[in-house]
Amino acid sequence: MGDIAAHLGVSRPLVSIVLRDQPGASPETRERVRRAAKELGYQPDRAAQMLRRKDRKHLGAVFAPDEGPSAAIIEQIQLAAGERGYSLSLAARSDLRSEATAVDELLGYRCDALIMISSPMTTAELNYLSERVPVVAVAHRGGRTSFDVVHSAGDVGIGLAVDHLVALGHRDIAYVDGRQMPDSRRRRQGYLAAMTRHRLAPDVVEIRKGGYMEEAGSQAASVLLARKALPTAVVAVNDHAALGLVGTLLRAGVSIPRDVSVTGYDDSRAARLSFLDLTSVRQDPAQLADQAVDCALSRIEGRRRPREHVTPVSLVVRSSTTTPRRSPAQLSRSSRTRHP
Amino acid sequence: MGDIAAHLGVSRPLVSIVLRDQPGASPETRERVRRAAKELGYQPDRAAQMLRRKDRKHLGAVFAPDEGPSAAIIEQIQLAAGERGYSLSLAARSDLRSEATAVDELLGYRCDALIMISSPMTTAELNYLSERVPVVAVAHRGGRTSFDVVHSAGDVGIGLAVDHLVALGHRDIAYVDGRQMPDSRRRRQGYLAAMTRHRLAPDVVEIRKGGYMEEAGSQAASVLLARKALPTAVVAVNDHAALGLVGTLLRAGVSIPRDVSVTGYDDSRAARLSFLDLTSVRQDPAQLADQAVDCALSRIEGRRRPREHVTPVSLVVRSSTTTPRRSPAQLSRSSRTRHP
DNA sequence: CTGAAAGCGCTTACAG
DNA sequence: CTGAAAGCGCTTACAG
Numbered sequence: 001m002g003d004i005a006a007h008l009g010v011s012r013p014l015v016s017i018v019l020r021d022q023p024g025a026s027p028e029t030r031e032r033v034r035r036a037a038k039e040l041g042y043q044p045d046r047a048a049q050m051l052r053r054k055d056r057k058h059l060g061a062v063f064a065p066d067e068g069p070s071a072a073i074i075e076q077i078q079l080a081a082g083e084r085g086y087s088l089s090l091a092a093r094s095d096l097r098s099e100a101t102a103v104d105e106l107l108g109y110r111c112d113a114l115i116m117i118s119s120p121m122t123t124a125e126l127n128y129l130s131e132r133v134p135v136v137a138v139a140h141r142g143g144r145t146s147f148d149v150v151h152s153a154g155d156v157g158i159g160l161a162v163d164h165l166v167a168l169g170h171r172d173i174a175y176v177d178g179r180q181m182p183d184s185r186r187r188r189q190g191y192l193a194a195m196t197r198h199r200l201a202p203d204v205v206e207i208r209k210g211g212y213m214e215e216a217g218s219q220a221a222s223v224l225l226a227r228k229a230l231p232t233a234v235v236a237v238n239d240h241a242a243l244g245l246v247g248t249l250l251r252a253g254v255s256i257p258r259d260v261s262v263t264g265y266d267d268s269r270a271a272r273l274s275f276l277d278l279t280s281v282r283q284d285p286a287q288l289a290d291q292a293v294d295c296a297l298s299r300i301e302g303r304r305r306p307r308e309h310v311t312p313v314s315l316v317v318r319s320s321t322t323t324p325r326r327s328p329a330q331l332s333r334s335s336r337t338r339h340p
Numbered sequence: 341m342g343d344i345a346a347h348l349g350v351s352r353p354l355v356s357i358v359l360r361d362q363p364g365a366s367p368e369t370r371e372r373v374r375r376a377a378k379e380l381g382y383q384p385d386r387a388a389q390m391l392r393r394k395d396r397k398h399l400g401a402v403f404a405p406d407e408g409p410s411a412a413i414i415e416q417i418q419l420a421a422g423e424r425g426y427s428l429s430l431a432a433r434s435d436l437r438s439e440a441t442a443v444d445e446l447l448g449y450r451c452d453a454l455i456m457i458s459s460p461m462t463t464a465e466l467n468y469l470s471e472r473v474p475v476v477a478v479a480h481r482g483g484r485t486s487f488d489v490v491h492s493a494g495d496v497g498i499g500l501a502v503d504h505l506v507a508l509g510h511r512d513i514a515y516v517d518g519r520q521m522p523d524s525r526r527r528r529q530g531y532l533a534a535m536t537r538h539r540l541a542p543d544v545v546e547i548r549k550g551g552y553m554e555e556a557g558s559q560a561a562s563v564l565l566a567r568k569a570l571p572t573a574v575v576a577v578n579d580h581a582a583l584g585l586v587g588t589l590l591r592a593g594v595s596i597p598r599d600v601s602v603t604g605y606d607d608s609r610a611a612r613l614s615f616l617d618l619t620s621v622r623q624d625p626a627q628l629a630d631q632a633v634d635c636a637l638s639r640i641e642g643r644r645r646p647r648e649h650v651t652p653v654s655l656v657v658r659s660s661t662t663t664p665r666r667s668p669a670q671l672s673r674s675s676r677t678r679h680p
Numbered sequence: 681c682t683g684a685a686a687g688c689g690c691t692t693a694c695a696g
Numbered sequence: 697c698t699g700a701a702a703g704c705g706c707t708t709a710c711a712g
Binding site: 041043044045046047048050051063065066068070071072074075076078079087089090091092094095096097104105107108109110132212214215218221243244247248250251256269273274275276 | 381383384385386387388390391403405406408410411412414415416418419427429430431432434435436437444445447448449450472552554555558561583584587588590591596609613614615616
């Protein structure tokens, strides 16, 4: 910066003013400074800026690179932060690197607020963290939180999927659960509520915990295949579970959607696989990101009480769902239970 | 830091020395300083450290959060950098955020070197960038580079897959290409070389470019299904292509591996899906990461000439490959061509 | 082993 | 609109 000032015969603060687009410089000077900066290949030193700036305008986000939906949200948060004039530091957590390490890194950068994507931390741990710095948890299971929570309406989303299947004529609708997922409880409740609403018997397929969601889906398929009859439709807790489910069913010779309709959740890349073409609940990552960043900013600006924000969902209908082909006489167990 | 010094009645530099584990403090003093730091919840300011430090020991990495293999490598690079006493800044690129923006961010942090994961930049662009800062490209297509390149032996890996299939008795082995992939040319050459080596006729399935690799796999499946006879085995350029291929084949009623054996590349999560259980070439992300970080460090320490490092690969055999079931009389086109 | 001083590259007052 | 001065929180010499 000194080089630019010397090169032009002006003071360094003036250069600083121009480069930050602040009032206090003539249009001509601005032009000259900008040109000189470009010529000299000037690149502001972020560390120096961060150090001196009163208003750091810097957010931190913790995410798991190996989780698809987290990646989609990170991209949108990057965008949302930029639009509001904030920079963003990314910290990765993984099996090789604890979330605590990632948080320490961001604390070292003196972030104004931390955005935790699908954090595996407990509510108590996040409450403790939020005493040091404003915290926004995206897709967290909730509870008595002193931090902000942003999540999509998982119960509503699963309800939409059930409504869609019922409208197609399905009555025998199973649910593939995923207990270790942050939003799983809300989604399961959505399934149970929707089935009750339609006066249908719920059929939750329990999966032994652990491993990835695809594995849970595959296990669920095995459980269903071991029964006397398959349900006519399966609602999966997310797209990855649906992928594992469909893959295993296909391999067993079951036709999708002719024999079984399947729905997912996330509208992820997996859902768009042409052989899957999965009907899926869409939680808009852009909306989640906007709300997360807005929460962070209003906390930074002084809001005290924690906020919970629920973003709307929609159902993207693809070809993995269709009308059930079985006749009423072939109705399987759970429906028969309802009509003794 | 001043608080700790005042609290203990020592000078600030002494505190700095202790916290950096440098010589120049008595064991008792170290103990007292460490305890005080913990009590006061001291968190070093990374911006101040970066600014003042002569030896920044800071790397930057650009990656695409929505690409699975990139995510795996990032995790390992994080680890490898930490083991060598370097910190790492992550910069995300995506459809929403250009790689140039990500690079500028890292340049602003004054990284000692940049590691580009599966960069979409051309060799010329990376050459230009490497004039400003040491650059290591992981999984780049190569060419006349003035920067370092680290990649797995894609040609060898595909060769291993072909060898495996030939050993099982396959002679009619198709290849699903993926032109837009960084390593695709090397892999295709590996296929062609291996087929020549075994005196078999190559059968490269051309895919119209664009879209994700799963889509390429699905399209390839459609092409194969339109033929009079399927090959007995298909080698896919990566796991995602194999996933799309297998999904579409399964949906068409083809049994895997009974009718068609399939191999992938990356040994990714997709390969381990229980319904896929894909035989896949493994490129060790930890080795790629180690080599990338080593390249970066030796460049920082003064090495001038660019280096290309090829990491070894291995074949992970799973249940997607087996002996061909067809009799010689049913051999399909490409094999028949060889025996007129 | 310890302390006083300088400075990293910026930004932020404040006086001209 | 412009310039001289101070300081962000550290680290790095260098003299005791």
